[in-house]
Amino acid sequence: MRQDPEFDVLVIGGGLAGSSLAIALAREGARVLLVERERVFRDRVRGEVMAPWGTVEARRLRLLDLLRERCAIDVRYLTYHFGGEGESLDLPTAAPHFEPSLAFHHPVMQETLIDEATDAGATVWRPSRLVSLFPGRPPRAEITLDGVVKTITARLVVGADGRDSQVARLGGFERRTDPDELLAAGLLVRGQMDTADGVNMFISEAAGQIAAATRIAPDLYRLYFFHHMDAIPSRLSGERDIEPALEYMCDAGVPKEWLADATPEGPLATFDGAHRWVDRPYRDGVVLIGDAAGASDPSWGSGLSRTLRDVRLLRDALTADADWPRAAAAYADQHDEYWVRLRDAERLSAAALMSVGPGGAARRDRALEIFGREPELETWTYGPEANCDDAVRAELLA
Numbered sequence: 001m002r003q004d005p006e007f008d009v010l011v012i013g014g015g016l017a018g019s020s021l022a023i024a025l026a027r028e029g030a031r032v033l034l035v036e037r038e039r040v041f042r043d044r045v046r047g048e049v050m051a052p053w054g055t056v057e058a059r060r061l062r063l064l065d066l067l068r069e070r071c072a073i074d075v076r077y078l079t080y081h082f083g084g085e086g087e088s089l090d091l092p093t094a095a096p097h098f099e100p101s102l103a104f105h106h107p108v109m110q111e112t113l114i115d116e117a118t119d120a121g122a123t124v125w126r127p128s129r130l131v132s133l134f135p136g137r138p139p140r141a142e143i144t145l146d147g148v149v150k151t152i153t154a155r156l157v158v159g160a161d162g163r164d165s166q167v168a169r170l171g172g173f174e175r176r177t178d179p180d181e182l183l184a185a186g187l188l189v190r191g192q193m194d195t196a197d198g199v200n201m202f203i204s205e206a207a208g209q210i211a212a213a214t215r216i217a218p219d220l221y222r223l224y225f226f227h228h229m230d231a232i233p234s235r236l237s238g239e240r241d242i243e244p245a246l247e248y249m250c251d252a253g254v255p256k257e258w259l260a261d262a263t264p265e266g267p268l269a270t271f272d273g274a275h276r277w278v279d280r281p282y283r284d285g286v287v288l289i290g291d292a293a294g295a296s297d298p299s300w301g302s303g304l305s306r307t308l309r310d311v312r313l314l315r316d317a318l319t320a321d322a323d324w325p326r327a328a329a330a331y332a333d334q335h336d337e338y339w340v341r342l343r344d345a346e347r348l349s350a351a352a353l354m355s356v357g358p359g360g361a362a363r364r365d366r367a368l369e370i371f372g373r374e375p376e377l378e379t380w381t382y383g384p385e386a387n388c389d390d391a392v393r394a395e396l397l398a
């Protein structure tokens, strides 16, 4: 005899994507099971500086106050430094979103949201992990908890398990990837830096290199060094590369005094920037959100915002239509529609600002001038709403 699923939604992964969705759907009265494999969240070098369009999504998901109370600070300015000069955009007064950036230590944010998922009424299993998945109507999954394998059925399984999504693999989704080009090295440090309430981007005079420094908690700072793989072929990682990484950041323009007493508080790790995604992140009772659906290039800092947009789109689709396969398919269409625009804008930024070889620096200089007069090109502030007409595109890529 066929039994009704015991949960409405089984969410795999308690990161920003999974916990936010669990909160949003539990608040709507859905029976949610959230499965997270980590007992304690650690620094895995993930996003900690959310763009203003992510702040908008956090507000629409009714998460903004919670984040501000428990883990996030507002960051007011986006400052591009080039050739010793800094130019700041005052985010709360800047089109199109008129919101500040939010910064937080990623593991603290994860802890905050997974606790809130429980408070909102979701069942949380942790540490617990997905073992196998059987798509269908309803989909079924095997999950380990306390060394025992349990079989769970749900109306919908949500893969929120990050950029190497097992749900995507087991669910039969085909993953697509852009060619390797940019690399992102991240390091968390403790210290005192006069970051002037800004997301500070330092564009190196050497082609294909950008450093970033942002305060994410009273004396914690997230440092990034983004580079084209032909500018610096090595992948900076581990203790022995910390010194060279800090030197590259200084060469890109980060003031030496900022880094003078910076003490590492986590691993130095480098990630590929290539976009990786699935087309139509819904099939056969299984839907993907966040990095599982599409991981964008960390160089352009849209991952957290994109993740919250997925959560909001899926929540809205599921609460508007009782036919969940149809609702999840509608979400997948909306996801693809904005993903195509975002990826295109970010690849254009990469080509314009991070080219190497003869002419790379000249193209970057021209791009900076064009970005200065066309603010809608700036993907971080505009997100998928970034806009570039054919004439400007041709000028950027000339």
Ligand SMILES: Cc1cc2nc3c(=O)[nH]c(=O)nc-3n(C[C@H](O)[C@H](O)[C@H](O)COP(=O)(O)OP(=O)(O)OC[C@H]3O[C@@H](n4cnc5c(N)ncnc54)[C@H](O)[C@@H]3O)c2cc1C
Pocket (backbone or CB within 6 Å): 012, 013, 014, 015, 016, 017, 018, 035, 036, 037, 038, 045, 046, 047, 048, 049, 050, 051, 128, 129, 130, 160, 161, 162, 163, 166, 184, 185, 186, 271, 289, 290, 291, 292, 298, 301, 302, 303, 304, 305, 307
């Ligand atoms: C180097 C780097 C820098 C970045 N910088 C920025 C930035 O400045 N700004 C920005 O907006 N974004 C940035 N991002 C992107 C951002 O971190 C991600 O887009 C965001 O964290 C995605 O959230 P998620 O919940 O989809 O995935 P994740 O954060 O990867 O969470 C997935 C969760 O699923 C759990 N999990 C995985 N597999 C299983 C399993 N089988 N069973 C149970 N649980 C499982 C994991 O433990 C984890 O908790 C950066 C990313 C990288 C790599």
